[in-house]
Amino acid sequence: MIKKLKKLGLKLTPQRLAILNLLEGNTKHPSAEEIYKQLKPQYPSLSLATVYNTLEVLARAGELQEIRINADKRHFDPNPAPHTHFLCRICESVHDLDAGPIEIQAPYNINGYLVEEFTLYFYGICPGCLERERSKNQ
Amino acid sequence: MIKKLKKLGLKLTPQRLAILNLLEGNTKHPSAEEIYKQLKPQYPSLSLATVYNTLEVLARAGELQEIRINADKRHFDPNPAPHTHFLCRICESVHDLDAGPIEIQAPYNINGYLVEEFTLYFYGICPGCLERERSKNQ
DNA sequence: TTATTAATTTATAATAATTATAAATTGATA
DNA sequence: TATCAATTTATAATTATTATAAATTAATAA
Incomplete structure (x- = not known):
């Protein structure tokens, strides 16, 4: 996973690792807001914009997929297949x-x-x- | 169509008739905003909220369908099938x-x-x- | 190890579709 | 024609997401 980030020319930041770690094997398909709320206690400086940025970058890199099943908000799945x-x-x-x-x-x-x-x-x-x-x- | 509205216990308002008329046989799948802009010149008092209300009512009555293919906005199809x-x-x-x-x-x-x-x-x-x-x- | 720098994070504001609100209006009925 | 619930209207509120710009930091090379 770390290798993958490097291969993509992406910096290895604690925020990205935390988000990847939270999603790894996660079958709950969380929204950006849910990811943010779950990580905030452990990473008090975390910003919601960073969560969105990271998810966007990872989705574009094919490392995860966005699910637009809900009209109100997006969900994210660590399984890109x-x-x-x-x-x-x-x-x-x-x-x-x-x-x-x-x-x-x-x-x-x-x-x-x-x-x-x-x-x-x-x-x-x-x-x-x-x-x-x-x-x-x- | 007029019969259908009556059957549903819905009032026959000029706004509803205009929206139904615009959608009838329309294959462009317009958004609420597009419907509003197209009808506004002819119905200057028309409000965007009315367009949303009417589409909501008609969709719930099964007279048309909402299309959520676009993450940014809904589209509407007069064909409910x-x-x-x-x-x-x-x-x-x-x-x-x-x-x-x-x-x-x-x-x-x-x-x-x-x-x-x-x-x-x-x-x-x-x-x-x-x-x-x-x-x-x- | 330290300086450099481009990438990233952050806080915050902006955006845009949709929904809620409450007052004014109107279609349907008696 | 009067009545009244349904509807329309203008406007404010909501909410997810994106944009912005300043501050921070990971990665690289001296």
Whole structure:
């Protein structure tokens, strides 16, 4: 990971390492604000702008991916490989969701449109909220 | 269309009729701002808030659909039936794009997640911008 | 080890789409 | 035609994100 940053010609700053470290293996798909709030106690000088800058740089370098499943805010996934996501409309959590093989392979041409990438997002209710609803309605 | 509004218990206002009329058969997928600017000359008292309110009401009634393909702003489509869209990263225009049959049928359950709806968005370069790029690079 | 410098961080302001508010207006009904 | 709830309107508030510019710092070379 450190090697990757260097390879990209990026400076190794404590802020970047902290953000990378927080995201490593993280399956919660946090927003920039959430990342900021979680790191702030440990890095009191941390600025929200730095979080945005770092996420932007890392996303452009292909080290993570931005998830635009929520109209209100972006979420971030340390796994840059294309895969599908699910947004719960009750608790607003974002989950990985394997919907089986998806045959779309970008880039390709369709009706004269050059398709470079695509997003497939699922919306509904997550298992936790389904359970909670079930308990309530008893 | 007028019948539909009445059926929904919605008042028949000139603003609503104007917005519906503008969208009818419109394949440009305008944003709220664009709808507002187009109608303002003819309806000088029109407020942007009214455009948002009306679009919200009509979308909730299933008379049109919101397209969240662009991170910056929503677009609106008079066709409420599920179909796929394309966003050009050069001119930012939104187009209908038939990507062949999509087998996903909401609602259904996958891994304990209740999937109620999904979106499939394509990103790339539209035919017009491809042509323009081609001319430039000659 | 230290000086240099370009990259980065930081605090803060700006932006822009959307939503909330509350007063004024109006469509639908009796 | 009067009534009233629904709607419109102007405007302020909200909120995520981006821009700005000064201060700081990581990396490099002397």
